[in-house]
Amino acid sequence: MNTRIHLSAPDVSGVEERYLVNALRSGWVAPVGPDLDAFESEIARRCGVAHAVGVSSGTAALHLALLALGVGPGQAVIVPTLTFAATANAVVYTGAEPVFVDSLPGDGNVDPELVVRAAADLRREGRTVGAVVPVDLFGACADYRALDGLGVPIVEDAAEALGASRDGRPAGSFGRVAALSFNGNKILTTSGGGMLLTGDGALAARCRHLATQAREPVAHYEHRDVGYNYRLSNVLAALGRAQLTRLDEMIARRRMLREGYLKQFAAVDGTRLLGEGDPGANCWLTTLVVDEQRAGWSAADLGAWLAARDIETRPVWKPMHAQPVFRDRRAWLTGVADRLFATGLNLPSGSGLRDDARRRVFDAISDFLGTR
Template identity: 60%
Template sequence: MTERVYLSAPDVGAAEEACLVEALRSGWIAPLGPDVDSFEQEMAQRIGRRYGVALSSGTAALHLALLSKGIGPGDIVLTSTMTFAATANAIVYTGAEPYFIDCLPDTGNMDPSLLREALQDLVEAGERVQAIVPVDLLGKSANYSEIQAIAEEYKVPLIVDAAESLGAKHEGKPAGAWGDIAVFSFNGNKIMTTSGGGMLLTDDEDVAAKVRYLATQARQPVVHYEHVDIGYNYRLSNLLAAIGRAQLVRLDEMIAKRRQHREAYKQLIAGVHGVSIFGGEDDQNDNCWLTSLLIDPSIAGFHAADLSAELSMQNIESRPLWKPMHVQPVFADARRLVNGSSEQLFKTGLTLPSGSAMTVQTFKRVQDAIATFFESRCSV
């Protein structure tokens, strides 16, 4: 069988190997070390934040972001329904209640008008809304100029889940520069990776200090092990931070490669009726982490699942857009304010291989498979 093509395989090479070997030879093998410190500083500088805290995952960063704001049982956190489960799970870890807000159909990101409506209704009902957690979908920043204004009006902390949007911008500001706190993920499939890992960014010194404290098992600054709070083993290792530093240097190069794939997909579907690039009409500020098609079967004559099945036969990975949290069995009883947009995107969206590690030959294989399917199934 031909080699499998993944949606977003890690893009690592000689630069990452050299940094990892250097970190190994330095002797800083145990969790923290100089590469962690430098990675935090370099990430904060890139985004324009005062403080960065390197953590074991984006989920850990979300969890500690919420805890740093005192969120717990009895609190409500408004969040995007169009997201991966980690966003909602982190809220549940604290004992708070996730309340799901639907998206704008053209971006998949939180609809500010629905956010305002839900927030107003909950506040008027006397309920404790303690945070807003929007999610940047597939590398496109949410409308933070509106969302942040709403958060400030209601005096609710804004925690930005920018796990997918490192390198993107909104109104000239980098993803991660908006909100009280922002978090990134460096999971193996993200735009840059540390194998597993994440980063919390903030301008609040007290928040950064509390997150560092909680992430290192809440150890008190004494010779023996002393604990007055429940802590977590959430820090990023020095070795993984070394990989992250090399990846950060290459970030713009990797984004450019993904954008090339995005533009090639646009050309591939040009003139194919009923097929469009999700968010493609306004993507100049995106990081193009993943490129997805939207397929209207009433026009195209086929469903997203049909193309996915054909790609699977060619050993090429594809995937629907996120299944909304409010239709996930685990959150079936969760409160939500929805307009149907996220469910429609889940039904009609298909994500294609987008990784910067793909060779020219590999990407051509994907293009040829899609083009052949189009020729057999629809009129151009």
């Protein structure tokens, strides 16, 4: 009997077991401890930044980053419309207003020229733009060089991009501050968790303070600020440390899967892979884009075929400007994100897929194409 093939299931091994057992035996089961300190240092080195703060989620990292930059009520924050809701939600948590900008058709990342236009329009209206939050979509870094000179703090949402790079720089090193996610489906997982990255020591210290309920360093409980219970636990950090030792191997397996998809669809008219040809992408998710008029079938058709064979796929993120909760927000649109949502399909991309599971996926796609 076949087991379900997931889009991006956690990839764990005996290495993770050893790290977790050692953490438990050390007695550091409480929220902080030596594994958390070590994990922060190791991630900072990997991402080429001076400081890292382990937190409970990528969303928490974004929230803290915005707060530390002084983002708050009355300000606008520019966010890609093609992203997971957490990017926009973190802006709302601060009391600021998310405004949405459309995508580039090649890789789905935010359109830098449209960001510049949106920022200029908002300023002409007398609005303060508190930050821009580009998203490294599906593990491909956005074009940060094109945002140089914007005069607005950049918060890199690198939740999907650990291990990726662009222009010789690693994901997580762009902008004033960055956020990583270690959710269960990410390229590296701590079950749940995230990391804030920055080269600014004062900003890192501020975020660390806010993440620990803003408790003052005195014997009794003293609080001058409203804080948050956002710190990553020492036990989960141990899991992350183990995963980090295997990161390059896991990225290589995802890249191998993408190469397989490239070959499978190379001769299929009307199909392409989002961001194909980007050597710095970590290939977290491989996204097929289908022109139904040319291909004779849609992304949804393939998704339904694979679902019937217990193989999970997922549409591209539904744009934020089309989400009921954000429909009244400002947006600078070209239609690209809407088209990618209608025509894109995330294919199974997990590094834990073994040979038999990969064959099932590729054979199922071949059978589908054979019927067309």
